[in-house]
Amino acid sequence: MNRLLFFLGFAALILTNISCKEKEKEVEKEKTPPNIVFIFADDQSYNTIKTLGNDEVHTPNLDKLANSGVAFTHTYNMGGWNGAICVASRAMLLTGQYIWNAHKADSLMRANSYQQPLWGNIMTNAGYNTYMTGKWHVTKPAEEVFENVVHVRPGMPNQTEEGYNRPLSETDTIWRPWDKSKNGFWKGGTHWSEVVADDASKFIADAIHKDNPFFMYLAFNAPHDPRQSPEKFVQMFPLDSIELPTTFLTEYPYNEEMGSGRKLRDERLAPFPRTEYSVKVNRQEYYAVIAHMDEQIGKILDALEASGEMENTYIVFTADHGLSVGQHGLLGKQNMYDHSVRTPLFVVGPNIPKNKKIDADVYLQDVMPTILELAGAEKPDFVQFKSLMPLIKGERSTNYESIYGCYTNTQRMVRTDGFKLIAYPNASKLRLFDLTNDPLEMNDLADDPKYASTKNTLWKELLSLQKTMNDPLNLEDFMFN
Structure with missing residues (x-):
């Protein structure tokens, strides 16, 4: 009897120790700082995700992300100070500052006199093992911002003359997205999107053996032109x-005055006037390169699963801006329409609600302070954008009462209360759209007397936002209809 009691007591002690150790592991796991993976596309419009309403596209992995967390449906980029909108977008993202302050920061970087830490530096200082691969297009070298850097890519893959002003007809086959002799995304022998996935997968496999959590900045060049992908992806979209x-328009009526005319690089991709056939081909290639990138994102997600770190990892996906690809007679992103200034944005990870959509207007650069908050890093005073976490937690309903947009000195925009006002100073023209009833922005209400009060309210809000943004353009110097 005594032996039985002894063994029972001994077994109970062992079970108690096992239970305590398991609890210790759970507590320790809770204390472990999360890993963070930031995935950044280039030129991807908000309306290119299947699960969010576009049945033409093929995005199973982005669909999975959108359904696994929170999708922000109205995410905006402020615009750009030159034709390379991605430069301004990334400068805002890495500095955390609104566009015209980011422009000054970019100028200081060029003079090697910018003193504030960039996003990667802040994450390193917070104890993260930081990593970057892919598109950079920021003045300061990536190696000075992230600890681990591989395959830094330029603003865009090299384009050839054959890639412009095409296709002229159904017999124009001088360009094929899978033709590796044109280089572009194929330069080096392996498609650049595949290189990003391979780089990321290798880093994840190595990083799990490190003591510090990791922060990954994965910047795809896709789906920027030249929109190249393996043939099977093009064939997915007959x-x-x-x-x-x-x-669809054959040509936008104010394209020259607003700085998006026939000489702008992006607009030269398809012939003028626009043809239905050329626009369809460009959209086919756009969907194909997105589908190919989506497959590479799947590889990164698989690598996270295989590492055992998925449950302790936040994933944030967005793009630097959108793209027209034939909408409103435009090809590029140098305009204030939603297809060009609005992007997808997903936040996925521990304690993030699943399959939730938030319609509040936000800026894509809000992901920078969001990730700082998720990492437990202090947000510096100079960071102007706002964390998305209060919106995700339901602590507030909006980050911004109105959204500001700009392009050089030729366009200004404000979006608020379901309306958008666009100003073209060089054309002396205002355009007003009711976004609730006209989400495709086709019916200009600026000259409708019934909307005079709305136009005036938005005009005053735009002038107020210009002051907030330190906008150098004085719109009151121009006469508008």
Whole structure:
């Protein structure tokens, strides 16, 4: 009897120790700082995700992300100070500052006199093992911002003359997205999107053996032109399945005055006047390179799963801006329409609600302070953008009462209360859209007397935002209709 009691007591002690150790592991796991993976696309518009409403595209991995966390449906980029909108977008993202302050920061970087830490530096100082691969397009070298840097890419893959002003007709086959002889994304022998996935997967496999959590900045060049991908991805989108955009125009009426005319690089990709066939081909190639990038994102997600770190990792996905690809007679992103200034944005990870959509207007650069908060890093005073976490937690309903947009000195925009006002100073023209009833921005209400009060309210809000943004352009110097 005594032996039985002894063994029972001994077994109970062992079980108690095991239980305590398991609890210790759980507590320790809770204390472990999360890993963070930031995935950044280039030129990807908000309306290119299947699960968010576009049945033409093929994005199973982005769909998975969107359904695994929170999708922000109204995410904006402020614009740019030159034709390379990605420069301004990334400068804002890495400095955390609004566009015209980021422009000054970019100028100081060029003079090697910018003193504030950039996003990667802040994460390193917070104890993260930081990593970057892919597109950079920021003045300061990536090696000075992240600890681990591989395959830094330029602003865009090299484009050839054959890639412009095409296709001229259905017999124009001088360009094929899978033709590796044109270089572009194929330069070096392996598609650049595949290189990003391979780089990321290797880093994840190595990083799990380190003591510090990791922060990954994975910047795809896709789906920027030249929109190249393996042939099977192009064949996924037969031309007869590609719908012509509802907003199709042969040419935008104010393209020259607003700085998006026939000489702008992005706009030279397709012939003028626009043809239905050329727009469909460009959209086919756009969807194909997105589908190919989506497959690479799947590889990164698989690597996270294989590492055992997925449950302790936040994943944030967005793009630097959108793209027209034939909408409103435009090809590029140098305009204030939603297809060009609005991007997808997903936040996924521990304690993030699943399959939730938030319609509040936000800026894509809000991901910078969001990730600082998730990492437990202090937000510096100079960071102007706002964390998305209060919106995700339901602590507030909006980050901004109105959204500001700009392009050089030729365009200004404000979006608030379901309306958008666009100003073209060089054309002396205002355009007003009711976004609730006209989400594709096709019916200009600026000259409708019934909307005079709305136009005046938005005009005053735009002038107020200019002061907030330190905007150098004085709109009151111009006459508007």
